[in-house]
Amino acid sequence: MADGATPVNSADGENRREFLYLAAGAITAVGAAGVAWPFINSLNPSADVLALASTEVDLSQIEVGQSVTVTWRGKPVFIRHRTEDEIKQAEGDDGAGLVDPQSDESRVIKPEWLVVVGVCTHLGCVPLGQKTGESRGDYGGWFCPCHGSHYDTSGRIRKGPAPLNLLVPEYEFLNDTNVKIG
Structure with missing residues (x-):
């Protein structure tokens, strides 16, 4: 080499x-x-989504018959402090011909408090009925004006094209005045 x-x-x-x-x-x-x-x-998931994974709500400010809307995971959640008449109506309608049969008892932890995700199960609109004077539909609950879905005082679909009841999120009462959603 x-x-x-x-x-x-x-x-x-x-x-x-x-x-x-x-x-x-x-x-x-x-x-x-x-x-x-x-x-x-x-x-x-981003940090803001993780921060919204659960929401705590103070119920002491909500009067009987009043509804509030809170945000959980970017969706509206309706919390209604139901009156005795609304509770009786919801329990009485358990045997009615429901599109998505669920008893009122299976949808609430405490009968006076209803917690549901405020998104119509038809096409994702936000139903009316949270504010005073808004149409609550034929059954006293919520009404989706986009396609005419009517929900009762337990958030169950009673009339219209929506196939399912308003979703009940996972929630728990931390004490008598606070609820944790998620």
Whole structure:
């Protein structure tokens, strides 16, 4: 050899080639993981969504017969402090021909408090009936003017195209005056 390079036997060449393949593969894998991680991490819920995973509501300010709307996970949640008449009407309608049969008892923890997600189950509109003077439909609950769905005082669909009752979110009473949704 005129260059002064040392001759390499074929076994050493194969070992070096295998090492280079392994090293290049490892670097490629680390690079792919480095590129993929931000994408995968972007699929996680954002901090504001995690902060809204549960909501606590003070019920002491809600009078009998009054309804309030709170936001939970970006959706309106209707909380109604039902009157005795609304409770009796809801319990009396348990045997009525309901589109989505559920008893009033299965939809509430305490009969005087109704907590439902305020999104119509037909096309996702927000039904009317929370504010004084708004139409509450034919059954005294909520009315979705977009397509004419009528909900009763337990949030059950009674008339119209909606296929399901208003959703009851997971909630619990922390004490007599506070409820935690989510």
